[in-house]
Amino acid sequence: xxxxxxxxxEDVSKIYPLPAGDVVALDRVSLTVERGEFIxxxxxxxxxKSTLLNLMGCLDVPTSGKIYLSGKDISGMNDxxxxxxxxxxxxxxxxxxxxxxxxxxxxxxxxxVVLTPDREKSRERAVEMLRAMDLEEELYxxxxxxxxxxxxxxxxxxxxxxxxPALILCDEPTGNLDTKTGTAIMNLLAEENRKGKTIVMxxxxxxxxxxAHRLIQIVDGRLV
Amino acid sequence: MIFxxxxxxxxxxxxxxxxxxxxxxxxxxIAIASLGIMGNSINLLVANLITDxxxxxxxxxxxxxxxxxxxxxRTAVDATIPARQVDEIxxxxxxxxxxxxxxxxxxxEFGGGESGYTQVIGLDAExxxxxxxxxxxxxxxxNQPGALVGTYLAEEYDISPGARxxxxxDDLRVAGLLEERGxxxxxxxxxxxxxxxxxYRDHFGTDDAYSMVIIRVGDVGEIDSVKDAVDDQxxxxxxxxxxxxxxxxxxxxxxxxxxxxxxLVGIGGxxxxxxxxxxxxxxxxxxxxxxxxxxxxxxxxxxxxxxxxMFLYEAVILGVIGSVIGGAFSAVGGYFISxxxxxxxxxxxxFGENFTVxxxxxxxxxxxxxxxxxxxxIVAGFYPAWKAAQQQPIEAMRHD
Ligand SMILES: Nc1ncnc2c1ncn2[C@@H]1O[C@H](COP(=O)(O)OP(=O)(O)OP(=O)(O)O)[C@@H](O)[C@H]1O
Ligand SMILES: [Mg+2]
Numbered sequence: 001x002x003x004x005x006x007x008x009x010e011d012v013s014k015i016y017p018l019p020a021g022d023v024v025a026l027d028r029v030s031l032t033v034e035r036g037e038f039i040x041x042x043x044x045x046x047x048x049k050s051t052l053l054n055l056m057g058c059l060d061v062p063t064s065g066k067i068y069l070s071g072k073d074i075s076g077m078n079d080x081x082x083x084x085x086x087x088x089x090x091x092x093x094x095x096x097x098x099x100x101x102x103x104x105x106x107x108x109x110x111x112x113v114v115l116t117p118d119r120e121k122s123r124e125r126a127v128e129m130l131r132a133m134d135l136e137e138e139l140y141x142x143x144x145x146x147x148x149x150x151x152x153x154x155x156x157x158x159x160x161x162x163x164x165p166a167l168i169l170c171d172e173p174t175g176n177l178d179t180k181t182g183t184a185i186m187n188l189l190a191e192e193n194r195k196g197k198t199i200v201m202x203x204x205x206x207x208x209x210x211x212a213h214r215l216i217q218i219v220d221g222r223l224v
Numbered sequence: 225m226i227f228x229x230x231x232x233x234x235x236x237x238x239x240x241x242x243x244x245x246x247x248x249x250x251x252x253x254i255a256i257a258s259l260g261i262m263g264n265s266i267n268l269l270v271a272n273l274i275t276d277x278x279x280x281x282x283x284x285x286x287x288x289x290x291x292x293x294x295x296x297x298r299t300a301v302d303a304t305i306p307a308r309q310v311d312e313i314x315x316x317x318x319x320x321x322x323x324x325x326x327x328x329x330x331x332x333e334f335g336g337g338e339s340g341y342t343q344v345i346g347l348d349a350e351x352x353x354x355x356x357x358x359x360x361x362x363x364x365x366x367n368q369p370g371a372l373v374g375t376y377l378a379e380e381y382d383i384s385p386g387a388r389x390x391x392x393x394d395d396l397r398v399a400g401l402l403e404e405r406g407x408x409x410x411x412x413x414x415x416x417x418x419x420x421x422x423x424y425r426d427h428f429g430t431d432d433a434y435s436m437v438i439i440r441v442g443d444v445g446e447i448d449s450v451k452d453a454v455d456d457q458x459x460x461x462x463x464x465x466x467x468x469x470x471x472x473x474x475x476x477x478x479x480x481x482x483x484x485x486x487x488l489v490g491i492g493g494x495x496x497x498x499x500x501x502x503x504x505x506x507x508x509x510x511x512x513x514x515x516x517x518x519x520x521x522x523x524x525x526x527x528x529x530x531x532x533x534m535f536l537y538e539a540v541i542l543g544v545i546g547s548v549i550g551g552a553f554s555a556v557g558g559y560f561i562s563x564x565x566x567x568x569x570x571x572x573x574x575f576g577e578n579f580t581v582x583x584x585x586x587x588x589x590x591x592x593x594x595x596x597x598x599x600x601x602i603v604a605g606f607y608p609a610w611k612a613a614q615q616q617p618i619e620a621m622r623h624d
Contacts, residue, residue, distance in 0.1 A: 059523050059618040080527055086617075087525020098520045098621060102230070102237055114226050115525050159524065 004071040006167055006198045007033035007056055012065035014051050014221075025051040027221040028065065033200060038193040040212035041202045048221040049202040050095060050171055056200060057092045057169045058082045069167075087115055091160030095171040095202075097152045099144035099159070105151075106130065106140040109158045116163060129158035134184060149176040157185060161192065168192060170201040174208050186211045227530060231537035238510065242542060245506040245601075249546025252499025253597040254554040259495060260589030261558030263488035267481060280470040281439040281451055282410050283313060286463045304433035305465060309458060313437050316457040317450050323351040323438040324421075325411060328428050330392040332417060334381035342377065343416035344391060346424025354440060356413060361385030361400025364420050370399025372418040378402075391417065394427055409470035410438045437465075447471065500600045507542075507604035511535060511612065518612040519620025528613040532606065539605030540598065547597035551590050558586065 014026040025048045033039060033056075041049050054060045055067060058074055067074050069089075074082065086092070099108045106126050113122035130140060133154040144152055153176045160168060173189065174182035182205075190211050193199050203209050217224045235242040285303035305313075305324070314322045326346035333339040347355065349366040356372065362385075364370035371391070373383050378401045383389070387398045402413055425431045439454070441447050447469050458465050518531055612620050 054618050057523070059621075060616045083522065083525055083527050086523060092523060094523075094621075098523070100517060100520055102233055102517070112524050115530075163525075 004035075005032040005068070006035050006037075006070060007031075007200075008068040008071075009055075010066040010068070012055060012062045012067060014048070014055065014060070015063040024221050026055070026062070029218075029221070029223055030065075031216065031223060033198060035198055036193070036196055037214060038190070038199045038212045039201065039214045039216055040209035041200060041216045041218060042204070042206075042209055043218035047218045049218055051221075052218065053092075053169050053171050053200065053202055056167075057090050058086055059092070087112060088163060089166050091163065091165035091168045093153075093157050093160045093168075093170040093173050095175070097144070097149075097156040099152055099155060101144055104141045104143055105135065105147060105155045108144065108155055109162050112159060112163045125162055126158070129162050130155070132161075132188060133158045134181065150178065150181060153177060154181070154185070157188075166197060168197055168199045168201075170199070172202055172204070174203070174205065182208065227534040228537050230534050231541060234514075234534075235538055235541060241506075241510050245503075245510060245542045246546040246549065248499075248502045248506040249543060249597045249601055250550040250553065252495075252503055252600065253547050253550025253593040254557060255495035255499050255593075256492060256596055257551060257554035257590045257593030258558040258561060259488060259492040260592065261554065261586045262561050263485060263492065264585045264589060265558075265562035266484055266488070279441050279444055279447070280409050281317075281441060281447060281454070282468045282470070283437040283439070283454060283465045284435070284468070286459075286466050304435055305437055307432045307434070309464065310434055310437055312457050313439070313454055316453040317439045317441075320442065320446075320450060321351070321354055321440040323347065323355060323440065324434040325436040325438060326421060326424050326428070326430065326433070327411075327435040328424075328430075330428075332392075333390040334383060335387060335389065336381075338381055340381075342391075343413075344424065344428075345411060345413055345416050345418045346421045346428075347418060349420040349422070352418065352420070355410075355438065356405070356418065357403040358400040359403045361398070364399040366420055366422055369396060369420055369423040371396045372400050372402050372413070373398055374402050374414040374416045374418075375404045376414045377416065389417070391419070391427060396423070409468065409473040410436065444471075496596070499596075500604075503597070503600045504604040507539060507601060508608050511605055511608035515608075515612040515615075515620050515623040518609070519615070519617045519623065522613065522620065523617040531613040532609055535605050535609035536602065539601045542605075543598035543601030546601065547594035550597055551594040554593060555590050558590070 009029050009031045011028045011030055012026060013024065013028050016023040016025055029052065041052060043049050051060075055062055058069070061075070069085065074085075077085070099105075100111065103111060106123075109129050110122045110126035113119055113125050127140075135151060135154050135158070139147060139151060144155070147155065153173070157170070157173060160170070168189070170189070174185055177185060186208060189199055189201070199212075201208075201212065209215060283305065285305050287303055310322070310324045327343065328346075329341060329343050331339055332342040332344070349364060352372070353363050358372060359375065361372075362370075364372065371389060373389075377383070383398055383401070385398055385400050389396055389398060396419065402418065405412055405414055419427075439450060441450050451467050451469060454465075454467055521531065522528070612623075615623075
């Protein structure tokens with residue numbers, strides 16, 4: 001069981017057809033992510049890091065190639081299965097936070113729990129997560145539009161971790177944070193990793209990348 | 225349920241938009257329901273106005289004007305049917321009842337110094353009960369003359385049975401008042417005085433000239449054969465009389481109100497379309513604005529059907545609120561429009577009295593309008609939500 005990789009890419013390409021010509025965001029990428037790994041993905045802007053992470057998170061489908069999550073080909077899964085996978089197995093921190101504007105900080109964190117069958121402890125879990133993120137308690141009732149970038153990022157990370165996912169995907173988790181908070185977040189992620197979670201993280205910051213055990217470099221949609 | 229709560233919060237958050245959506249739905253529902261009510265009222269009214277005498281043949285003197293309506297004053301003034309021809313008609317139409325009609329006009333004093341130039345109809349006393357119903361009083365007898373006064377005339381001059389009127393200076397007692405008769409194929413005595421033919425002949429001095437002959441055919445199936453017999457008898461050498469039957473007149477009226485109905489259904493159809501487009505538009509915009517949000521929710525584990533359920537709740541809430549308000553407005557509005565329409569159509573008559581606007585059909589239109597509003601809202605909200613839910617989460621999130 002443990003030798004089945006969490007993620008396996010086989011010749012995965014992602015091409016965006018645009019009127020001005022096709023954009024090849026990922027070009028025949030093959031990689032494996034083993035259980036318990038902590039990987040940093042680095043590369044210049046526009047090189048395809050977010051595209052890679054979106055495909056790992058089942059948020060998008062590849063133009064060609066195969067993606068296996070825990071050994072299962074995701075092209076053979078229906079939408080409900082993929083959605084439940086996102087809900088229960090994957091925690092995603094978006095580059096643009098993507099909080100739900102309608103909900104308060106606390107409700108945003110609580111939301112993924114509410115969607116699951118064991119929603120009773122949802123409020124406790126959410127508060128616990130936000131405490132771990134060091135978010136001031138008076139901000140819990142604020143809407144995302146009433147939070148700073150860094151505060152939103154912490155809420156977004158709390159939301160990603162709240163369902164205790166086995167796989168955590170972070171797109172620039174510390175991009176908007178000061179060094180101190182950034183360090184705190186990274187320690188938290190490292191702690192999660194020690195508990196056995198698999199983490200793939202996109203970053204520009206070599207210092208942040210140091211927390212990872214493996215580095216994937218990507219340039220123009222190709223691994224180097 | 226979290227998605228219901230979500231729907232309500234979404235509607236509250238965008239309360240201006242929700243309000244506009246509701247207005248859109250309200251207008252749509254009103255347009256449909258009140259037009260339906262109005263059309264229905266007019267149809268009811270027209271059906272009410274026409275006295276159904278499906279078994280009547282009307283014979284008028286042939287005039288150069290030709291196919292004029294039997295009540296056309298020119299027919300009465302220009303030519304008459306002589307007594308000889310009436311006898312021929314009687315022979316041809318036997319055994320059906322033949323009712324010769326004399327019509328003239330004279331100055332009538334109604335008492336209290338009031339008088340007016342009024343139509344006077346002379347009928348054989350025996351024929352009167354076969355042709356006209358009385359509201360109060362009694363039918364006059366041939367040897368005991370009396371007048372029957374049309375209902376509007378009676379109302380206008382406040383006449384009741386037993387009163388005395390003078391027609392062209394000749395005193396006459398009012399024996400009774402007639403029931404309202406409306407537009408009939410033969411005579412319309414609502415504004416006239418009906419007297420026995422003997423009195424009529426004495427007064428006007430005409431004993432050989434009838435303006436019209438009515439044949440009452442008991443069985444509608446025999447109308448054509450009776451018409452043919454009369455035609456054979458009187459029009460063999462040259463056209464001396466014109467022969468109508470009430471079916472033709474009814475057909476004409478039916479044609480008219482079929483056209484009114486078509487017209488209203490046409491307008492109703494257009495407003496249905498406008499309303500649907502309006503509701504679609506508002507709902508479509510409000511869902512499209514939130515495609516990004518749908519993408520976010522999908523990315524953190526909301527199923528397609530849960531997205532649809534949430535938007536369905538929103539659409540249903542808006543649709544129900546809008547439709548209930550619209551239904552209430554159109555019930556009230558439709559009532560006043562109909563009352564106004566009836567007043568215009570029946571000015572000076574009493575047909576509009578006791579006329580109920582709200583029969584089952586009208587209620588049906590309100591319910592139809594409301595269901596239409598709810599259904600359109602659901603379709604309009606559902607389709608873009610479904611489209612957004614079909615997209616990959618990341619594509620939806622990129623939308624703005
Ligand atoms: N929806 C899209 N349509 C067309 N092209 C796209 C789309 N999304 C990404 N791209 C293109 O794909 C390439 C890779 O984009 P991606 O977002 O993965 O870059 P990135 O490595 O995350 O960049 P950054 O570090 O700036 O976030 C870019 O050239 C981008 O222009
Ligand atoms: Mg990126």
